[in-house]
Amino acid sequence: MLIDLSGKTALVTGSTQGIGAAIAAGLAAAGAGVAINGRSEASVDEAVTRLGVNGGTFIAAPGDIATDGGAEAVFAAVPDVDILVNSLGIFGSRPALEIEDAEWRRYFDTNVLTAVRMIRHYLPGMVERSWGRIQNIASDSAVAIPAEMIHYGMSKTALLAVSRGFAKEAAGTGVTVNAVIAGPTHTxxxxxxxxxxxxxxxxxxxxxxxxxxxxxxxxxxxxxIEPEEIANMVVYLSSPFASATTGGAVRVDGGYVDSILP
Structure with missing residues (x-):
């Protein structure tokens, strides 16, 4: 299957390292121009240079999208996109009874609300052009909540709901919205x-x-799982070949979730 994303512009949030960087590299290898996002200009510039060694077109889009000002900086750098991949996320272990209110809010703001903010900005343009791909990088923890980080699992469960809801908002427009359930990944x-x-x-x-x-x-x-294995699914879902896949929670979890359904 030859995937050609030439002429498409993609934004991958949280893409200076890890899964986000692998996704950015995969989209660029398929021909898309890819905006790299991270909180600081230095980290973004370093990632653009590092990823660009293997070819491809990369755009710097620094900004902490968990803040209004940071999101506005990204919107100014990349006004419109054809492909949006919400990859930004934080995780960590903590005993359940020790997770305080501020930590619950931080996980929701970073892992969920940033995706909502990006979709709210870019979805109207995709609808106007009758084509677009939005993917929210979720986790097996959305379904199999880990006892050692239920705050993280909660945020990824919410991201599944966000994905399904915005897929309904985009119904019949030519824009697809999906969640990608990534399994335990090597970063x-x-x-x-x-x-x-x-x-x-x-x-x-x-x-x-x-x-x-x-x-x-x-x-x-x-x-x-290696990050490139997650990226392979994202590149496919970003392509015209995935035109009938929307509103889904597509698993790249190594069979971690013990279910025959997504």
Whole structure:
């Protein structure tokens, strides 16, 4: 399947590293011009330079989209997009009874409200042009809530609802809206998280194996997913080939969620 996104402009939030950077690279490899977003100009410029080594067209769109001012800066840098991927997210473990109100709000504001803010701005232009792709990067934690980070799971569950709701708002317009349920994925942040749970001194292969056995035993892959594997699904859903897929929660979870339905 040859996916050609030439002439399309994409914005990937939270794309200076990890899953977001892999998605940006995948979209650019398919021919899209891709706006890179992060909180600081320095981190965005570094990511644009690093990703651009392999070719492709990248645009700097710095701004903390959890704030009104940061979002406005991104809108000014990228007024219209054809493909919007809401990849920004935070995560971390904390005992349930120790999660205070401010932390609950921070997770909702960062993982949910930023996506709403981006969709609210870019969806009208997509509808006017009768074509667009919106994807919200969710998590297996949206369905299988982890006991050690229920605040994170809550935010990703809400993101599924946001995706389904905006898909209804875009019904019949040629714009599709989906959530992508990413399973346990190998990123720098996850490496830190794994070592935090299983021991900082363990070699990585041993730490990963122990983490999967003790904390994610449901995984049918029995390994962490690589960011490029998430990006492959996102690139497909961004393409004309996915024109009949909307309102869905599409799983790239390594079989982690024990269900025959999404």
């Amino acid at each position: 720098g942040g996850v490496e830190d998280f794994v070592h935090e749970l299983v021991g900082a001194d363990l070699p990585w292969d041993e730490a990963q194996g122990r983490f999967m056995r003790e904390y994610r035993p449901q995984s049918l892959l029995q390994r962490l």
